[in-house]
Amino acid sequence: MPRDWKERMLRRGVQSLRYGLPTLVIAVTGCRPEELVKGVDLQFDGNGIVAKILGAKVSEHSGQEWRKFKLQPGVLPTELVEQIKAVGTLAVSIESTDAFRTHLTRLSAELFPGKPAVTGYSFRHSLAENLREAGWEAEALAAVLGQAVSETQAYYGRRRRAGSRAPEAAGIDKNSVETARPVRPLDRSGLAAVVKEKQAKASHPRKAARL
Numbered sequence: 001m002p003r004d005w006k007e008r009m010l011r012r013g014v015q016s017l018r019y020g021l022p023t024l025v026i027a028v029t030g031c032r033p034e035e036l037v038k039g040v041d042l043q044f045d046g047n048g049i050v051a052k053i054l055g056a057k058v059s060e061h062s063g064q065e066w067r068k069f070k071l072q073p074g075v076l077p078t079e080l081v082e083q084i085k086a087v088g089t090l091a092v093s094i095e096s097t098d099a100f101r102t103h104l105t106r107l108s109a110e111l112f113p114g115k116p117a118v119t120g121y122s123f124r125h126s127l128a129e130n131l132r133e134a135g136w137e138a139e140a141l142a143a144v145l146g147q148a149v150s151e152t153q154a155y156y157g158r159r160r161r162a163g164s165r166a167p168e169a170a171g172i173d174k175n176s177v178e179t180a181r182p183v184r185p186l187d188r189s190g191l192a193a194v195v196k197e198k199q200a201k202a203s204h205p206r207k208a209a210r211l
Contacts, residue, residue: 001115006126008111009104009118019103021080025051025092026120028075028171030127030145032056033100033120039093042076044085049076050176055146064146070176127171134170139183144172149184 002008006027013023025031025040034056041052052068076084084090094100101119108118124145131141138150 001112005112005118006123009107012107012111016103019094019100021092022094022100027123028071029053030124032124033097036092036094036100037097039091042084042090042092044088048073049081049084053146062148064148065180067143067146067177067179069144069178070173072171072173075171131170131172136170136174139185140174140177142183143177143179147183148181
């Protein structure tokens with residue numbers, strides 16, 4: 001996939017009245033497509049734009065019922081920021097994950113013929129990779145991704161190879177991240193097991209299960 005795949009998807013995707021904004025939101029927040037069905041709120045808190053996400057895949061011991069964080073200035077287009085300021089809260093949602101997936105698949109096939117399809121999870125993994133390269137700790141990264149266990153974030157993203165493109169600037173204020181419950185601290189032995197499992201899956205053609 002080209003290095004600028006995300007930028008090209010966003011530039012082309014903005015032409016869609018139905019999915020342009022949801023695609024931007026999933027790119028800058030790393031939310032799951034299922035969470036877009038519930039709706040992601042973009043709120044103006046007097047100083048900036050805060051994204052609030054209602055969690056998917058939540059159980060007694062996993063996931064976050066909700067999470068929120070402030071987006072860095074410049075992440076959203078100026079006209080969108082002004083729109084959010086005018087209304088206070090802008091809810092962004094999709095009707096179904098299937099229709100959204102179909103849209104992204106068609107768009108990526110048009111832009112990158114012969115390449116694997118871009119999905120909502122492609123944006124999620126990309127954000128995780130950028131935050132990890134920016135030096136985010138496991139607990140903070142897990143919180144942004146809506147995880148209750150810090151080891152789970154090891155499934156997302158991967159380290160860039162030496163000589164590859166420099167990481168993008170983190171678009172989220174790390175000090176602003178809040179979650180419904182604390183993220184359980186990193187257990188080094190558990191992380192090693194998760195990473196080992198991830199590497200084993202990467203060596204096989206079957207795709208790892210989505211989280």
